[in-house]
Amino acid sequence: MFAGRLENLTPPHNPLNVLAQQTVAAAAMDALQVDEWYSRVRRAAPWKDLPRRVFDATLDMLSGRYPSGDFSAFRPKLVWNTETGILTARPGAQLLAVTSGGTIPDRGMYSVLLPEGEEKAGSRRVGELDEEMVYESRVNDIITLGATSWRIQQITRDQVIVTPAPGRSARLPFWRGEGNGRPAELGEMIGDFLHLLADGAFFSGTIPPWLAEENTIANIQGLIDEQRNATGIVPGSRHLVLERCRDEIGDWRIILHSPYGRRVHEPWALAIAGRIHALWGADASVVASDDGIVARIPDTDGKLPDAAIFLFEPEKLLQIVREAVGSSALFAARFRECAARALLMPGRTPGHRTPLWQQRLRASQLLEIAQGYPDFPVILETLRECLQDVYDLPALERLMRRLNGGEIQISDVTTTTPSPFATSLLFGYVAEFMYQSDAPLAERQASVLSLDSELLRNLLGQVDPGELLDPQVIRQVEEELQRLAPGRRAKGEEGLFDLLRELGPMTVEDLAQRHTGSSEEVASYLENLLAVKRIFPAMISGQERLACMDDAARLRDALGVRLPESLPEIYLHRVSYPLRDLFLRYLRAHALVTAEQLAHEFSLGIAIVEEQLQQLREQGLVMNLQQDIWVSDEVFRRLRLRSLQAAREATRPVAATTYARLLLERQGVLPATDGSPALFASTSxxxxxxxxxxxxxxxxxxxxxxxxxxxxxxxxxxxxxxxxxxxxxxxxxxxxxxxxxxxxxxxxxxxxxxxxxxxxxxxxxxxxxxxxxxxxxxxx
Structure with missing residues (x-):
């Protein structure tokens, strides 16, 4: 710091999420010509070498041209006319860009405010609290913010109302953040400084004023001496130390002391975890920090783990990291942030917070769909962010070459108790796993068994789930899904397009039933959509229907629908699972469906329909209820929740006199009545x-x-x-x-x-x- 040495700063390279956000914002102000917009984007340094194919994929994502029907829940933000090359904003795009723009991740923080009217001067705002901190707090708790204690008076959906509580003992709040990690350049300098301390050369020269105090020098020298006595060598930038010691249950804790920072250690830890799993067949529970890496290896009678498990060929190591990062917790967290920046997450409402747990659920739903499509722009951007912005792979490659070349050495030592330098590493290691559940580590990412749920239900004697659904709720949900319920009908031209995109091909009459406009208005909207080639006519099951242009290849490949010759080539690319997409969309747009109903809708044989339904059932996407009744998993959760709510509303408490009468009737004191409110209607x-x-x-x-x-x-x-x-x-x-x-x-x-x-x-x-x-x- 005193020498003025700064770490290297690398601008983001082709950040696709920011590109998506800025494209929506620009199109919301005025229509964009795609080629001109591409040229303008490439004038900015981060996108100067942006490939056109990736640029087009980003526009496809924003305009709803998704690779699968599974993305239907995510509405498009733009309209891309591929013939004219014009991008226009859909309704709501401008509000979304204004309220949800920016690159700082939303952590769902609670605002801490004074009660209304109690602020003496300035703002009511006191600070912010983490969502988990608020979840663990209760009214009347005393917390510390700044230099003052505050009593929690009220906790609302978005705010924590506090009043001053001076002089009261309080607990300190916590905020769960994700640090960037120590840069490799700073880590190497810290390692050089440790070597100077270990050699005694630092204190023999001119000591800086900030280290000149006698107690400071004694404490530093004492720490260095204790570490040297424990491990024989003080770790630094030119000499790493691998420390082995037993934990409380007899397993080996492997602690690598390295100063190169978490940006280097985290990708290194991914490769180490894979190697330990391959050698010992167990999850190594590897945790990386700025000061090293900690892993756990089961007790073994064989050879003790040594430095060899940390050494890799540089090219092989980078390949392992690229393959493993997609299944890491870092990838899931960064995917949520990237999706929010790309405006794929629900928009924020000014003055209101979006709970972080809800953001995680929504992001996990999108990730579950998108992970099967490695070319999806948000997947690409998340990988880029992890490999370039979070990890420092060039520094890791240089470190590995220096280790293999002998320029940096690794010594291993076995200790009976952790060394002083290992204390902070182990504290962070324990904190990482303190609140984890008893579920097997590998099973947190994959299911343990593939069970036949229907067979299991029969074995356990459980009631068929379909018997628990309220018929009235089924009718209500059907009308809502079909956009026939009050308040659910479509509006305007874009509303008609959304009907075809969400519900599938329909006749003009069906569209008119689901639209708030008159028949003439609906006809005019449809003519406009046909003129700009966003929809097209198709014969399905002997009916002339209108279909969304994105369904062209899907209908052709699944049902053999003959397409108009004038369709743009971009809509004719083959679809991976066309029939599966059509079935899933139909099931998600209806409450309960039979195989005969699907066969009639798509003019297919019943055997083909039942085979496809069984495949969807095995994938956990649909459920088979009573006999031949099928329901989407998402729709079933909705039906079950609404049925439960209806049952609770129907179960209301009776008057005390009615309850007392019931007890007397069951005891044989009073005869049963027809619900008379009188407590003693009979005197016999x-x-x-x-x-x-x-x-x-x-x-x-x-x-x-x-x-x-x-x-x-x-x-x-x-x-x-x-x-x-x-x-x-x-x-x-x-x-x-x-x-x-x-x-x-x-x-x-x-x-x-x-x-x-x-x-x-x-x-x-x-x-x-x-x-x-x-x-x-x-x-x-």
Whole structure:
């Protein structure tokens, strides 16, 4: 710092997410000519060598020309007329660009504010809190922000309202951030400094003023001496140290002391994890930090792990990193940020926060779809960002060449306890896994088993899920999915296009039913869409329908639909899974579907339809309910949630008098009524009669201990209308009923309870105990 040495700064190279964002913003202001826009983009340094093919792929993404029908949930932002080469913005594009623009990732922070009217001067804003911190906080908690303590008064969806709490003990908040990692140049300088400290050359020369204090020098020298005593060598830029020590359960902890920073260590750790898994067959749980790499290896009787597991051929190492980064946690996190910058995530509402967990769910849904298409622009941009902006692969390659050439050495040492330098590394390692669940590490990314869910449901005796769905909810969801429900109908020309894109080919009459405009307006909109070749007519199942231009190749390859000769070539490229896309879209646009319904819709044989449905079921995309009823997995979750809500709304608490009446009816005190609100509508005592009635009461109250006087004065007379003591004597004389005192109430002779002889004999009591109880009853 004092020498004025700065790290190298590398501008982003072809950031496609920023390109997508700026294209939407520019098109929202005025129509763009594609070729002119491409030339203008390449004048900016980050895109000066942007390939035209990648540029066109980005425009395809923005205009909804996705590689699969799975992307149908993500609405296009632009309209690209390939014949005229003009880009125009769709409704809402300008608002989206204004509210969701920028490159700083949205972390879903909560604003911390003072209550309204309590700010003395300036803004109400106190600061920000992390979403996880707020989730773990409660009203009246005391937290510290800045130099002041604050009491949480209220937690809303977007804000935390606080009031000053001076002088109160408070807990410190935390923010989960992702640091950029130490640059390799700085790491090498830190390593050189450690060598100077270890050699004693630093303190023998002129010491900078900021290190001239005696205590500072003593502390630094003490730390260096302790590290040297533990490992024999102080690690630095020219000499790395591999430390081995046992953990608490006897496994090996492998700690590589290296100063080159996390940007170098993280990609290196990916390759190390793969090698350890190949050698020992276990997940190494490798964690990288600025000061080194920590891994865990199961206890083995063979050769101890040595420095060889850290050495790779440079070219091979880079290849391993490129192949492994796509399945890393870093890739998933960066994909969410890239998708948000490309305006593929839900738009932000000014003044409101979007919860980070919801962003993650939405991004995971998009990633699950897009990961099967490696040329998808956001996938490409995420890979570029990881490999260029996050990882420093050129520095890793240089380090590996120096290690293989002997310019940098690695020494390995075995210690009984972690060395001083390993303390901070292990603290971060423990923090990485402290809150992880017991799920197997590999299974956090893939399912453990592929089970036949229907067979498993039969084995467990579970109810068919279809039986739990509310018929009224099914009808409501069907109307909503088909855009027939109030408030769900399309508007304007773009609304008609969205109907064809989301629901598939339809007749003019079907489109008119789902549009708010008149028949004349719908006809005019359709003429415009036909004129600019965004839709085309097609004969499907003997009906003339209108289809979205993006479906041209899909309909041709799946159903053999004859296409108009004037269609642009760009829409005629082969589609990977055309029939699968058509089926999935149809299932996602309906509540419940039968195989016959699909066969009729697409004019296909029933065998072809059932085979395709079984494939979709095996992939977990659809469910087979009762007999021949099929439903999309997404739609089923919606139906189940709405049915549950309907059931809860139908279950409402009754009045206390109604509940009391029910108890009395079940006890036989009052006769059953037709729901009369009167608590005592009948004055006649009891609803049972005769000896059988007495037996029924005793059956109902078997095992209940009560004072003996209550049985014949209140309990039995209230339930048996013609009760007399002779009825109970008859039951006792025949042995059908016996009386027995509670074991711990022997001295309290007034408390007894009634037990059946049959129940007593069926219980797991010793015979002597049974005979003793019977003798005591007979004596009575």
């Amino acid at each position: 005592p009891g609803v049972y009669e005769g000896v059988d009635g007495v037996m029924r009461v005793i059956e109902q109250l078997a095992g209940v201990g009560l004072p003996a006087s209550l049985w014949e004065s209140q309990i039995l007379p209230a339930r048996v209308r013609d009760y007399s003591s002779e009825m109970l004597d008859e039951l006792l004389a025949t042995g059908a009923v016996i009386w027995s005192g509670q074991k711990n109430w022997v001295k309290m002779t007034a408390w007894r309870h009634c037990i059946y002889r049959n129940m007593l004999q069926n219980r797991s009591l010793p015979p002597k105990r049974i005979r003793r109880i019977v003798r005591r009853c007979n004596k009575r």
